[in-house]
Amino acid sequence: MTTWIVTTTSEVANLFDQAKALGGPVTAVLVGLTGSFPAATTNITFNLGPDTPTEAAAPAVAAHVTATDGDVVLLPDLPETRVIAGAIAARLNAPVLPHTSVLAPGQYAVERYGGILQETVSTEAPTIVLTEGGAQEELSSEAADTAEPSPHYDAHVIETNVASEARTDLAHASRIVALGRGFAQRSDLDLGRKLAAAIGASVACSRPLTEGEQWMPKDSYVGISGQKVSPDLYIAVGISGELQHTLGVRDARIVVAINSDPTAAMFDQADYGIVGDLYQVLPELTAELNPS
Ligand SMILES: Cc1cc2nc3c(=O)[nH]c(=O)nc-3n(C[C@H](O)[C@H](O)[C@H](O)COP(=O)(O)OP(=O)(O)OC[C@H]3O[C@@H](n4cnc5c(N)ncnc54)[C@H](O)[C@@H]3O)c2cc1C
Structure with a gap:
């Protein structure tokens, strides 16, 4: 059983904690991030051009996530990673579970109605999980394997409109x-x-x-x-x-x-x-x- 961590940010300590609890190898897929996660068994990097929106890489990233039965794919719950999660799910014909944590291999706790209820889901199929990324995970400068962005994507940012009010974290x-x-x-x-x-x-x-x-x-x-x-x-x-x-x-x-x-x-x-x-x-x- 492999845990895949697909991320556009290094704030994924929670995902690595879950992967560690599951045991087994961890493949990290870094989208637009340089370096590699020492806690992962394998690191794959997707370099994005400065004017390429992360979402445009979704089909290429999905093509490299070759999860099979028993595997879980973890992503931090962010607007751009939700797009990637959708692309992976479509390619693998696999479910996406939002607001979810992994209980054990093939067992997931899914928050319903904003967390009032918790449903336990069991499946052997590869499963895509969106969850809180958590704190910073150590990212070393060691270069990871670089994946070719294939199929090629050609979306570019042509204009940026900054909201009148600064984004608040x-x-x-x-x-x-x-x-x-x-x-x-x-x-x-x-x-x-x-x-x-x-x-x-x-x-x-x-x-x-x-x-x-x-x-x-x-x-x-x-x-x-x-x-x-x-x-x-x-x-x-x-x-x-x-x-x-x-x-x-x-x-x-x-x-x-x-x-x-x-x-x-x-x-x-x-x-x-x-x-x-x-x-x-x-x-x-x-x-x-x-x-x-
Ligand atoms: C599927 C769905 C998802 C939703 N998701 C969200 C969500 O994520 N977040 C969210 O916020 N809402 C969400 N809503 C909307 C939510 O149901 C409420 O309608 C909304 O939160 C109400 O906003 P409010 O309290 O600002 O307005 P109101 O309900 O209109 O309340 C205004 C309040 O201001 C008080 N007030 C009026 N004048 C004064 C005054 N001069 N001084 C002091 N107090 C005053 C009133 O007494 C009243 O309590 C969702 C709704 C649906 C159907």
């Missing part, structure tokens, strides 16, 4: 101020941003602010279909606390809710709550925390 943020539909208009979000600046927090939001109003970039919403976060402090401002949102906050250490509705479900998830109008609470709180 919410997964690693230790403090987050999350903004919801309690804000009446886009310019009012500055009240939340000022609070975030006062306490050195990243700014996130609920889904309606990205997909409904398009006030914030899509990668800044938290929840079951957005980002899962695990900060020390999560301040939810004007967020009702629907399950689809709070499932993304389960691993936060301290949750604070600010909401004018005392019956808002967000208070059920909160360690501390302020019942009040955000237009009054935020300026006072920001001034208190940042008197200068």
